[in-house]
Amino acid sequence: MEKRIRCGLPLFSFFLLLSFISSAIATSQEKQKVSTxxxxxxxxxxxxxxxYITVSKDTGRALFYWFFEATEDPASKPxxxxxxxxxxxxSIxxxxxxxxxxxxVNPDGKGLHLNPYSWNQxxxxxxxxxxxxVGFSYSNSxxxxxxxxDERTAKDSLKFLQEWFKKFPQYKGRDFYLTGESYAGHYVPQLAQAIVRSQKLTGEKSINLKGYMVGNALTDDFHDHLGIFQFMWAAGLISDQTYKLLNVLCDFQxxxxxxxxxxxxxxxxxxxLGNIDPYSIFTPSCPASTTFSRNKLLKRLHSVGRMGEKYDPCxxxxxxxxxxxxxxxxxxxVNAAVAPSKWETCNDAVNENWKDSPRSVLPIYHELINSGLRxxxxxxxxxxxxxxxSTRYNVDALKLPTVTPWHAWYDDGQVGGWSQEYKGLTFVTVRGAGHEVPLHRPKEALVLFKAFLLGSPMPTLTEVQDS
Known part of the structure; x- marks a missing residue:
């Protein structure tokens, strides 16, 4: 009897500890819950x-997040x-x-409305x-x-995820995907690489990375510049002389x-170019944009990923x-003690003092394609x-075998864009969309996202007619 008691007490204590930890996690999550x-x-x-999630205790670096559960049955969703x-x-x-x-956000800047094409569906x-x-993320230094x-951003983002999964352990092992646009063309594959390499070293599988998707993504400086200058010239936005000089002076920049x-x-x-928005060349600019300085294109190329336009350009x-x-x-x-004196969509100080930025992330693509990621x-x-x-030049540079040739994809019987499937990568264009695809073509962007999660081809006209 005495032996049983001695064996039973540690077991009881173990379950008591589990109960305490579970309760503490639930309380922590509840404190982070946003009400109305x-x-x-x-x-x-x-x-x-x-x-916030602290990613460096030494300097107090902490990254701000906003997490949305799926609208229905979040336990079954990636x-x-x-x-x-x-x-x-x-990103907020x-x-x-x-x-x-x-x-x-409503046009008055004081109210909200629901997005019928939200990806948390x-x-x-x-x-x-x-x-x-950036945003509400801060450091004590x-x-x-x-x-x-780039290097520290990838390390901090990996640390963020590792700590976030401790705060939300119900998502450990869940199918996990990375997405983003523009300069996230660096962030996303770099973070994917950091996750894959970290797991090879530690064997830790809490982050069940299945793949990633990037849009209008900065990928390789040479191919990106080549594609930009060609696009502007072909669209009639710049002169022949400027096109030639851009290729001579900026091609390897x-x-x-x-x-x-x-x-x-x-x-x-x-x-x-005049007073157009380079992020969406066929839509009207926000009236406030008419006072842009003469070097607006230069500033926007340096800040890849700012504003695009839909029906509301502001x-x-x-x-x-x-x-x-x-x-x-x-x-x-938001902690008032560390909140920025003025919240801004982009922080120029971060941009202007950026340190390392590799000229190409294409080698990372080769590494991750070989790892089996979608x-x-x-x-x-x-x-x-x-x-x-630019993106087509980058995809071509990977020299991947074609699985499904270039073809149109459809939504509601209309061409939504074009696609080509390669061994290890799928490329999709979205017709009529600017730099921020879900802003300009929200319905088509949701179709794209669903196909990506399923790992299925974009819908064809035959599929649309059959349905």
Whole structure:
């Protein structure tokens, strides 16, 4: 009897400890839960959470996230991380508030409306403001904000995920995907590589990475520049002379660190473009944009991933108003002691002080294709900042065997874009979309996202007719 008691006590204590840990996790999640937001005049069926994850105790670097459970049966749905680029731009400002998130900001900047094409209809979506200095993400060391770069961003994002899964352990082992656009063309494959390599070293499988998808993605400086200049010339946006000089002076330049000669010819190209939005060349600009300086194209090429336009070209302005409201920040659990004095969609200090930015991430594609990940690239075809021509040059440079040749895909009987499937990669264009595809073509973007999650080809006309 005494032996049984001695064996039983540790077992009882073990289950008591498990119960305590489970209760602590539930309490922690409940503290991060967001209730009704200011300007929200509707109810939702899903839970959402926001807060910080510390990624460096030494300097107090902490990244801000906003997580949305799927609208129905979240326990059966995959987990997806969305990243915006810049570098220095907020995933809350763009991906969430005007692209794929369930809440979009009203024109008055004080209210919200539901997005009928939100991606949390089919997945649990996690938005991350990365690196520090972006959105509500912060560091206790001001020097951190001035020393961001690709390498540290990938390490911090990996640390974020590892700590986030501790806070939300019910998602450990869940099918997990990375998505993003623009300069996230660096962030996403770099983070995927960090996850894969980390798991090979440690054997830890909490992050069950299945694949990634990037849109209008900065990928390789040479091919991206080549495609941009060709697209602008073919679309009639720049002169023959400027086109030739761009190819001579900027072809081997870095997007982040550009030479003086390249900057001058980019300024000339900007003047020739006139007052259009390079991110969406066929839609009207926001009236506030008419005062852009002469080097607007240069600034936008340096800040890959800023605003695009849909029917409302001023969505960025609305978000700026909304996320600066004190009551909004309080509802999102923003710590007033570390909140920025003025919340901005992009942090110029982060962008202007960016350190390392490799000229190409194509070698990472080769590595990850060989690891068996599902990899998709998509491109809105009215974007001149990272246009469809750039992405096609990048895909061609991978020299992958074709599985399914170039063909149109359809939505509601209309051509939604074109696609080609390769061994290890699928490329999709979205017809009529600018740099931010889900902003301009939200319905088609949701069709694309569903196909990506399923690993199925984009719908053909035959499939549409049969259905």
């Amino acid at each position: 937001l200011p300007g929200q005049s509707f109810n939702v069926s899903f839970a959402h959470y926001s807060g 987990l997806v991380l969305w990243l915006n680029g810049g570098p220095g731009c907020s 400002a763009y991906g969430l508030a005007e692209e794929i998130g369930p809440f979009h 089919v997945a649990n979506i996690l938005f991350l403001d990365s690196p520090v200095g 001001s020097n951190d904000v001035l020393n961001n770069g 870095s997007f982040v660190h550009t030479s003086t000669a390249c900057e001058k010819i980019l300024e000339a190209a900007s003047n020739e 969505t960025e302005k609305h978000s700026t108003v909304y996320f600066n409201l004190p009551e909004v920040q309080k509802a999102l659990h 990899i998709w690239m998509f491109s809105g075809d009215t974007d001149s900042v990272i246009p469809v021509t």
